[in-house]
Amino acid sequence: MLPAIQTPYEPEVRYMERALELAELAAAEGEVPVGAVVVHKPTGAIIGEGYNRREAAKSPLSHAEILAIRQASRTLGGWRLLQSAIYVTLEPCPMCAGAILHARLDQVIFGTRDPKGGAVCSVEQMFELPYNWKPQVMEGMLQPACAAVLHLCGGAARLFPAAAAKKESGGLRCGKKVITCGNFRISPSPWRSVCRTCWRI
Ligand SMILES: [Zn+2]
Numbered sequence: 347m348l349p350a351i352q353t354p355y356e357p358e359v360r361y362m363e364r365a366l367e368l369a370e371l372a373a374a375e376g377e378v379p380v381g382a383v384v385v386h387k388p389t390g391a392i393i394g395e396g397y398n399r400r401e402a403a404k405s406p407l408s409h410a411e412i413l414a415i416r417q418a419s420r421t422l423g424g425w426r427l428l429q430s431a432i433y434v435t436l437e438p439c440p441m442c443a444g445a446i447l448h449a450r451l452d453q454v455i456f457g458t459r460d461p462k463g464g465a466v467c468s469v470e471q472m473f474e475l476p477y478n479w480k481p482q483v484m485e486g487m488l489q490p491a492c493a494a495v496l497h498l499c500g501g502a503a504r505l506f507p508a509a510a511a512k513k514e515s516g517g518l519r520c521g522k523k524v525i526t527c528g529n530f531r532i533s534p535s536p537w538r539s540v541c542r543t544c545w546r547i
Pocket residue numbers: 409410411438439440441442443
């Protein structure tokens with residue numbers, strides 16, 4: 347009998363992989379690619395997900411973290427997200443860091459820094475200030491992939507306008523993985539590819 351395949355990295359990484367998938371969905375919709383998930387630690391269940399939807403929602407408030415926190419609050423039936431962690435591909439901005447404090451999230455795990463807008467360690471250190479809540483912070487999980495996903499940014503439309511125009515006009519949705527972007531291959535987990543025809547993963 348063959349030995350069982352061992353997962354060569356800690357299980358928490360799958361939460362960041364899900365956040366990366368959500369970031370790719372944002373890119374496919376022409377948004378700045380940021381994804382977030384909220385995890386209820388006692389059960390290990392993902393209780394909230396979100397990706398940046400500022401353009402679609404026409405709202406500056408529709409950041410990935412805000413949407414994930416909102417969904418998690420509905421899932422748990424309350425605003426206190428105790429014993430929960432948020433995994434987000436990009437360092438949270440001041441608005442989202444504030445929401446994390448208000449939600450009483452235990453842990454913040456982010457992938458890559460945002461030197462111009464990050465409120466955890468880049469522009470300011472909000473969680474070091476004397477607020478009445480202080481989440482644990484971990485940075486750098488899947489950092490290369492979290493940084494690479496931002497290169498889909500400017501939004502897909504700005505990177506590959508012809509393909510985006512085809513999607514706009516209700517064009518093909520082939521669902522095939524036609525290309526593999528070199529940026530999306532991380533070790534040890536092969537990363538996903540984005541179809542240039544339909545902008546689906
Ligand atoms: Zn934000």
